[in-house]
Amino acid sequence: MAIFDYLKLNDLSSVEQEIYRFIVNNLEKIPYMRVRDIADGAHVSSTSVFRFVQKIGFHSFPEFRFYIGTHLENVRQDETKKHIGIEERVNSLNMGIFHPDVEYQIKNMAYALRDSDCILFMGMGASGAIAQYSARKLASLGYLSIALDDLTYPIRSFLRRDQKNVIIFLSVSGETKELIEVIAGLEDKNIVKKYCITLNKKSTLAQQCDYSIEYEIKEERKDIYLDLTSQLPSIAILETLISYLKDFRKDQ
Incomplete structure (x- = not known):
């Protein structure tokens, strides 16, 4: 912890x-x-x-x-503990670390993204890299999908009132100050739906978003403030989400 x-x-x-x-x-x-x-x-x-x-x-x-x-x-x-091999790391990714209704949660988010005109992914550090990865895959499927790791960017330029906008925040702790400030800086929060994928369902970020998907995994840190926590649960959620959105494109 x-x-x-x-x-x-x-x-x-x-x-x-x-x-x-x-x-x-x-x-x-x-x-x-x-x-x-x-x-x-x-x-x-x-x-x-x-x-x-x-x-x-x-x-x-x-x-x-x-x-x-x-x-x-x-x-x-x-x-100084032993090295964690690939078998142990993969086995740690079991359904017990997710909410019992995680499949429903992901599908519910997928429906919201399917009907959106603009999808923004936001995260910092490793979460920012995964945001870039996810946005690129959705863009390849034909969605207007953008990832931002420069959280000072004026995102309101993307959020027009005549379109359906979604922001997906990625944060292990759910307490990333810069992401919380992004939400606080939205003058009209009704023009965008806010989702987050996080380890902490009681976090400030999860509480300020309209919808959140949580998972449980032990936090790993070096020198306390360098986050080495596995991103496998977050990636599994996002890959499943993208799979649903891929299927929606096929049905059109």
Whole structure:
């Protein structure tokens, strides 16, 4: 489990977000730092650091530092575990990691995409690469499908009121700040249907989308903030979705 995966950035003030970012970017140093060191590094007051530590569930700063140190040690132990071969990795992709109604969920999304005039895929990092892959396959089938990993792009230029628009967000955690900001930046959210594929059904992203498809798999990270979680479940969902859309094209 990723550290602080229970936090929602939208629930943090701008000061608390600065503290959060400094801590995440300097995790290896935190067990050896004082409150003042973190305050100086985040350009906030020591009182703000104390309040942040308490807000995220710790009674004291030493307790917080101990938690970080223990978490780092657990990560190091996980990184020394045996290599996972292809058989074990493929066997991990079983129906138990999906919602019991996942086939219905995918088909329901496919019907929405079939009738859409514009389909946008959005994601960052590995999710962004899969967004590109999925958009390209749909474009090959004749759908107007575009993938964007530059989340500052003015996407409203694609979302005309006289057409049916869909955005599919791809995010393992469902807490990708930039994706959440994209939704917040949509002035008229009624002109686009928002879907997401994510590990966390209770995430901020899933809650702000009209529809979500979730899966369960252990998160894998290096240095805490580098996401190495398997994308096989997400790819399986998308390949099934694309298969339905391919069949719809055949029927026309």
